Amino acid sequence: MTDGTNGTVPQLDTLAADAEAKLNWLGEFGKDPDGGVSRLLYSKEWVEAQHALKEWIENEGLEARFDEIGNLFGTLKGKNTNETILTGSHVDTVKNGGKYDGQYGIIAGILALKYLKETYGQPLRNIEVVSMAEEEGSRFPYAFWGSKNIVGLAKREDVETIADFDGVPFVEAMKEAGFGFRDETKPARQDLKAFVEIHVEQGSVLETEKIPVAVVNNIVGQRRFTIEVTGEANHAGTTPMGYRKDAVFAASQMIFDIISMAKEVGDPLVATVGKIEAQPNIVNVVPGKAIFTIDVRHTDKDAIVSFTKQITDRMNEISKNHEVDTKIDMWMDADPVPMDEKIVEVMEKQCKENGLTYKVMHSGAGHDSQIFAPFVPTAMLFVPSVKGISHNPAEYTHPADLAEGVKALIGSLYELGYKE
């Protein structure tokens, strides 16, 4: 931003204070009595938040508009209006979530546009911020409703028969909020030349390594499994060890080996056994059944395939040794989503030029960016999450890091929106 301009750089203190104040302000919409935020798609709080954001965008002298389904856009018009650089994230939260996840990406985007407009005036291309309707899938059994509508992936039939936990149909909630379906006969936007999303890390890598900003080059793929080990339930006192088919014993060896193997393979592979259940789950009964889940993630598809093959073989071997039956059910198989190399390069370049300490890393969590990436050149920025806490009222990012993130976003949007 120092080349060809007046050399002004954003004031760190002002950005920190602005970002924090706006996050607190937005966090009031859907604030839970005991802390945290619940702002589910098309709820009253959600409608109020989107309209309040629209008002703020307009007050900053930007053009604001909703699309049919309720994504909110704010545009800083460029000389060439056929090309748009998009930034932003999702406005919905999980139930009793924090005030950073998604929301920081919108606020950072508006602050960046405001700063760019005030500092550099009209850009070469449109620079646009979006407050997307939905990403979490927390109200209805459908996720990424916002981004999937922008790129044309969401279909009317996907949501026509679904309802929330109280039985309210998706379509009814949408109409109640003042929105409707997009016209699926019309093609998706062709003007989007880049999507840049800034988000909290939701992990503790940046905090641990004391780095304020990351450039994200990949979103992991993941496979999820449910494993059901069936042995034989027996009396814990009257069944000698040699007579048992103990499902928890077999499962314990599987779990220990899976996690050990994942540690051995090393970063960026992660494997998690998050859920476990024994049956009948009684202190004095040898468990006849053990059910557990496995979540495997990696940035490389082949690595996921190879690791899940290894653990499947190992589980089958253990199953045979224990003389139990093991059912391995893979119910999720999502490929990794690489970010656009050129945008990653632009982001790295401006971090260096502006003296920002950063690292290049992958995202272990899913984001709207993974929906955009196959359609629009996309990359992400991360700021640290204190203790990696996420989807929780205790979600927190230090104001100084919020500011560094906004600076990195400003720099990136400047490169993408103002340069030839």
Add this chain to the structure above:
Amino acid sequence: MTDGTNGTVPQLDTLAADAEAKLNWLGEFGKDPDGGVSRLLYSKEWVEAQHALKEWIENEGLEARFDEIGNLFGTLKGKNTNETILTGSHVDTVKNGGKYDGQYGIIAGILALKYLKETYGQPLRNIEVVSMAEEEGSRFPYAFWGSKNIVGLAKREDVETIADFDGVPFVEAMKEAGFGFRDETKPARQDLKAFVEIHVEQGSVLETEKIPVAVVNNIVGQRRFTIEVTGEANHAGTTPMGYRKDAVFAASQMIFDIISMAKEVGDPLVATVGKIEAQPNIVNVVPGKAIFTIDVRHTDKDAIVSFTKQITDRMNEISKNHEVDTKIDMWMDADPVPMDEKIVEVMEKQCKENGLTYKVMHSGAGHDSQIFAPFVPTAMLFVPSVKGISHNPAEYTHPADLAEGVKALIGSLYELGYKE
């Protein structure tokens, strides 16, 4: 039974048919709509069953009486009425239990007394059968109410403030059933010279080894623990393996090692992890907590102490390696109860003399006999349980085995009650 008598031995077929018919008859009291029996202490079904048993006992020409709390006794009077050989078991069942557990010991006892009376006439000592009020602890949080009253262990204050799952106070249920507290100022019975309990094995050792009868020489001691492993809950995608404190990973190693160590020690040691829980128990969250139980049993106290020391050390070592916190809470510590050597010898002798195939084994489950043993010379007989199934409507023992058991009981009571 062939020495000094007319040489008659019980007819196997008749005993099989009698035992099965009477078990079916008794199983009608508290029969559940979809199979199984629920006959909880002092319930309507329980009262009806005890009174029906009293009537049967009287019809067989034996003296029947209740004690204060509702234990039912049937006596075949001996020449010396100061000495009594007692047999029997408990009449209560677990919720939706089977028709063999406890009940077989009462029915076998009555059939044995009937046979002895008809075959040999008056014994030297009283031979008495007891249908004990309660053993399972299934209605009120108190177990062995029947046997503990006979030996004088049960105290009024133990049950005065307890109630069942519907809030019905113990004392009210007892009065409603027509019973009350025993006079605690009076000493326990001094005439009991032996207690012999026949019971279904509740394990599959006899079935697997194709042996119809066992002489029980010991009831295992047991220790029970709850283990709480505390690590750190984290996002399954964004937390690299090296950053994790995965409670389920640590617990899986503990469980695998505990069971492996128990297998290495070998019979009669058994160790069971029956119950396990992860927190927050979500597929995509590294578990911050894992809670599991351990049940350890052995016939030798020192072996229990030494094994639990070993696994405690191992768990602490694993806990340290995983950098998690582990709380080990021992909430049950019951010593093994050896059966009376002389009675075991008598039982073995008569099995041999009467050509019964038997084995000497320990009981891995608790029984009324463990309450009697410290006060009265006590031993047990087992008959096979098909597939070891117990506390379940599918509880089953083949009629031929039921008959072998009654024969072994007749032989034992003859030795104890008719011989000098």
